[in-house]
Amino acid sequence: MSTIKLSIDGQEVEVEQGATVFQAAREAGISIPTICDHKDLSPYGACRMCVVEIEGVRGFPTSCTTPATQGMQVSTRTKRLTDLRNCTLELLFSGHPNSCFACPHREPCETHRPQATKAGRSTRCGFCANREECDLREMVLTSERQELKLPVMYSAYKLERDDPFMDRDYNLCVLCGRCWRICEKIHGEPAISIINRGKWSKISTAFDKSHLESGCNFCGACIDICPTGTLMDRYARWQGKPEHESVSACILCPNGCSVKAENKGGKLLAYTMPGFEAEDRLCALGRFGAAQIVNSTKRLTRPLVREDGDQIPMSWDDALQSVGKGLIARRGTVVVVISATTTREERFIYDRLATALQGHLIVLPFEADCETPKIKELSDSVQQGKVQALITNGPLVSPQILKNVEFSLVIDCLESMASQLATIVLPSAILSEVDGTFKTSSGKIRTLSKSSILPGGARPEWMIICLIAKVLGLNGFDFDRAETITSLIQDDPAPEKFEREPRNNCRDIPIRFRGHLVADFVPGLKAFELPTTLVDEAEDEICNGFALLEKKEIAPNMHLLIIEAPQVARFALPGQFVILMAKETSERSPFTLADWDANAGTISLIIEEVGRSSRELTSLTAGDQLAHVSGPLGLPLSIQEKGTIFLGGGCYGIGAIFPLARILHEAGNRVICMIEAASSHLLYWQQELAEVCDELLIATKDGSGGMHGGIQEGVSSVTEKEHINQCIIIGCTFMMQQVSDLTKTFDIPTLVALNPIMVDGTGMCGACRVSIANQTQFACVDGPFFDGHKVDWEELTLRRNAYAPQEIQALPQGIHLTSCLPTSTLKMGD
């Protein structure tokens, strides 16, 4: 093919005929900003970030759609272009949350919260799971102008969480079109499209159907190519950016697809496509299921040996000795049953062990259950006493066989009926924890490379077999790496072809993996009607407790709940809190009372959706019942006449300061209320607060309403005009700490309402321990109010974050918890 020469920023560049100016620049190592362009997609020209100047060409053409021509003189970095790009960026961000960029506290905030808050709606970068790897954010932070002058128009689209594996929040979408373009490229007929026009343009499906009905195959390509936090892998969402990526293969079915294993801290986050071509596509099980299987809480992690009827955890050495005894006595009557989805090395070594024990190996087709003829035959042999010992790497044989054999060894990664019945269980590695090779049903050899850390005492199967052989004194098992086995394998058969094609239809995904029902470990698969052995307790549970009378999302993520709780309403005092449980199985979590009505017998709470418990609560709708409401708890605020009182509230604290303002005002104080939010559309209850205080001040982090900044800035500005006798601050730990640090320098007595993790709320469990002036106090009975100048903030932050990984793991993966609120309950930004 012929080439052409052009000049870009004075640099001579030679490219193939047909290349675009953008491609030419990329080849020459000159980077032009872009959002909609992607190297694996054809040019689209939607974002206009890639504008350039070309001599002799009028205006500012988009380089991604302009073909390079011979002798072209291109400039990519003039002042005019920078201005233009900044304008474009600003327009782009007028429909996208942007308050973090304009926030004067961004740096300390990011230090305090190294990981984004796992909110329902991502209303700013600090609440967005994409923060660590966001192209858009990067572009603003590296651009010369970070102040975005246009106010945010928050679209208030509903959150889409009503199908498996994906969370979609189109309030973050910049309409770059990468998602539907990749979907079309991979599947031909896209499952998503751009609908409507003008400011109502949106990525959606026909008639707004769920992805389960739009022809989506759940390949995840759109998630991986989206430059923003709009499309998210629900399981990996809050776990942060992958630290390690390696090419491996998925062996959940005989297709043995190539994958990119993404790990963080030795933990598999996801298998993703190794590239963005149609042949790289994965099925829903590989893309979304693999990580859930590897990280399942049902992993086997310790050797178990049956003694007097019970399985007892044991050391590897002791367990291996028991295996040795069990097998040596039964030489000649041993059968090894494994699944076809086992690595070649492991199959080889199982075979060698079977031969050495004068037994034989049965390899079952990958989706086989206990009804296959081979297993029926085996059952007969067991009955006749010809087989006395069994080794298997999954629940591959019937419970009857396991009960009838004298000795059974299960080498497996996941709990099952087989592991429960086994004489001995040895925990093994799976998928991303394994090194080796796999022959696909089409005969290709793929390499698996270990990238994740094995849980507890689990070991790779080939190693387990070598250890057993050693105890038995067998020769020919001196392998120290899987690789050393590979060269010995000759003419191994390819596994039988999988008749269905799960990559083209998500309803065709394999039902089993090594005898396990995959839906037992990947709850989202139930949406495809895959069978499971487990019953979902949570689903049918009907609570009989406290009636939820009203539920409204009054600002993005902020939900007002009005609950019937006459006993609480009757005794409540300002500053007290309640502990709620949405369901009998929920965690107990504390929430400050925002209001109550003793006559009506109701209490009002403002709950912010930032994790599992609050999600359970905010997913309820009026008419539902809460399992438990206990309270009122904590010491009420002591109400005295002090003079001027400054009440500061952020997030849920806006609601929490309301009853305090009312009573302090009634007690004759001059009450100044100040509320803060990232942006003005996130504020609520301005009217309500204004009615119960002398002065209402507002601060927003992006300056879109009231003062630019937060409560800190408010305190400073008030002190310039008048003396404050008392500050009372309620909000996130970061804000309370910042304000306390400041008021200390002004010598203003400051009370903060602490929000540590609580369990019982009666001072018994000690979970809510806080250090105040080096003294241990319990926030539930001694608090919630403490002297902000004496709190050990560092300890509080550490204690609050103690369960961060578990909290992420606890986020629901199923689809029964949805919050598909009609747009109309939310206000639009203006």
Add this chain to the structure above:
Amino acid sequence: MSEILPMSLLPSLLAAYDRERENLIPLLQKMQESFHCLSPETVKAVADHLHLSENDVYGVATFYSQIRFIPPGRHHIRVCDGTACHVRGSDRILEAVEKSTGVQPGQTSEDGSFSVERVACFGSCALAPVMVVDDKVFGRMTGTATRKLIEGKE
């Protein structure tokens, strides 16, 4: 407006068009003309006929404000919410329309008398805020004028 055709004619209507993507818009227009609006059924039929995804067809259909998904009422009210009208208070007009007809944008009243639609720009920005009732343009509208206009139609 012509009579609504029976759905059973759908296959023969489609058959008159080659299975080419370029026939998408003519087909959508044909569907609307024949059935007065588009439905999930017609979108699926068009998609199948042209070997396109329904999502794709729906995306194209929703791009054009002439294409409807609800049968129009006897009086079709369109309120502009383009930038110029928005700035000059189109939300007040919409509110007035909703109040006097009881119909939300994108819907038709139960008795079939009114349908309401929100559109992005008629090209009459100088007259903002603008509404169009049964193809007649009314400019510089206020809430009161809107109510009066609609009452006159009842």
